[in-house]
Structures are given as C-alpha cells and as structure tokens.
C-alpha cells in the first residue's frame with residue numbers, strides 16, 4: 326500500500342512558506358494546517374487574559390484549549406499577534422500542549438500539508454517531502470510590510486525589519502524545537518523569486534522527491 330503524502334514546509338517569518346504550502350495542498354487535494362496560527366491563538370489568549378509570560382503552567386493550560394475554530398480570528402494575522410506567538414512558542418509547556426493535535430493532523434489517512442518551524446524536525450520527521458523556505462531578512466520584511474500596511478498605516482519598514490530580526494533570533498535560539506532545517510529537507514531560497522516562480526520551484530521539488538509524479 327502507498328504511504329499517504331505528507332509535506333512539511335518550515336522556514337522563518339514571511340519567507341512565503343504558507344503561500345507555497347496552501348498552493349501545494351490544493352494541487353494534491355490535501356488538508357492544510359498553518360501551525361503558526363496555533364501559537365498566535367495562544368499568544369492572543371494570553372494577551373487578552375493578561376497571563377504572565379513567566380507563568381508557564383497557566384500558558385500551557387491555555388494552549389490545551391485551543392480549538393481549530395479559534396484560528397479564523399483576523400486578529401491573529403496582525404503584527405502584535407506574531408510577536409506574542411513567538412514569545413509563547415518558546416515555552417515547552419505550550420509546545421507540549423499543541424503537539425499531539427499537529428501530529429494527528431499530519432498523520433491522517435488522506436495525507437496532509439503543514440507549515441511552521443518544526444514540522445520536518447519534530448511534528449513529522451517522517452514527512453514524504455520537506456521544504457525549508459527562506460529569503461533574506463530585508464526581502465521578508467518588505468513582503469510583510471506590504472501585507473501589514475493595509476491595516477496599519479503608521480507602520481514603517483524599519484519596524485517590520487526589526488520585528489523579523491528579533492523573531493528570527495528568538496525562534497532559532499530557543500531550546501525547545503528551535504527553527505532549523507531538517508537534514509533531509511530541500512532548501513528553497515525565494516529572495517529572487519516572485520510568487521509564481523516560487524510556486525513552480527516548490528512544485529518541482531515536491532515532484533522530484535516523489536519520483537517525478
């Protein structure tokens with residue numbers, strides 16, 4: 326029997342991995358999970374309830390109650406939600422509480438596509454195809470700035486670049502499931518690729534890893 330197709334996209338903020346992952350999921354008719362939204366939802370709850378970031382037990386408990394319906398909240402897409410997400414994501418109790426949901430999503434019989442920071446390394450080390458999507462910080466900041474400026478006209482490019490650098494450092498240096506490329510992942514640098522070119526590159530990688538199909 327053939328194994329379900331499981332595709333892992335990891336990489337730093339605004340590298341384009343979510344855009345690519347959703348297109349590849351649609352190509353193959355697979356369910357898609359943006360795992361960053363889970364951490365954004367925990368950060369949002371923590372902020373709304375005024376939880377102390379030092380109270381790792383309370384944050385871990387809050388994470389246990391994150392439900393997929395909460396992920397549709399537009400507030401999760403904003404700048405502050407990203408910052409809070411990366412803070413709570415460094416807490417082992419939070420990661421532990423969110424882990425099984427992601428593992429189950431990845432290993433459903435239909436196959437799946439997930440994007441995040443630790444999909445190829447922790448959630449689905451057995452993935453059929455792993456892509457590590459990156460781009461230089463200035464390029465990523467420009468993309469994120471163009472996205473966020475629509476809702477916040479006071480935002481500057483320098484603010485966004487600073488956020489990206491801080492988030493890169495925090496995500497890569499934490500002790501629990503840091504952002505790193507899995508040894509068997511394929512690197513896709515989108516710095517000089519527009520969206521269409523990046524999609525074609527991702528499609529080629531997936532096809533090649535599947536033996537040309």
Ligand SMILES: Nc1ncnc2c1ncn2[C@@H]1O[C@H](COP(=O)(O)OP(=O)(O)OP(=O)(O)O)[C@@H](O)[C@H]1O
Pocket residue numbers: 336337338339340341342343344345361440468469472515518519520521523
């Ligand atoms: N190759 C590209 N060229 C130009 N813009 C791009 C490219 N890829 C993605 N974008 C745009 O950059 C923004 C960020 O992309 P996306 O949300 O896919 O990144 P991400 O890596 O999933 O980010 P995050 O991890 O922070 O959720 C979006 O507005 C998207 O349309």
Ligand SMILES: Nc1ccn([C@@H]2O[C@H](COP(=O)(O)O)[C@@H](O)[C@H]2O)c(=O)n1
Pocket residue numbers: 338339360361362364365407410411412414415440441442443444492496
């Ligand atoms: N698998 C993951 C996914 C996300 N994170 C953390 O959440 C932050 C927000 O993620 P986005 O992809 O929505 O930008 C991110 O900066 C990480 O700190 C994670 O740790 N693991």
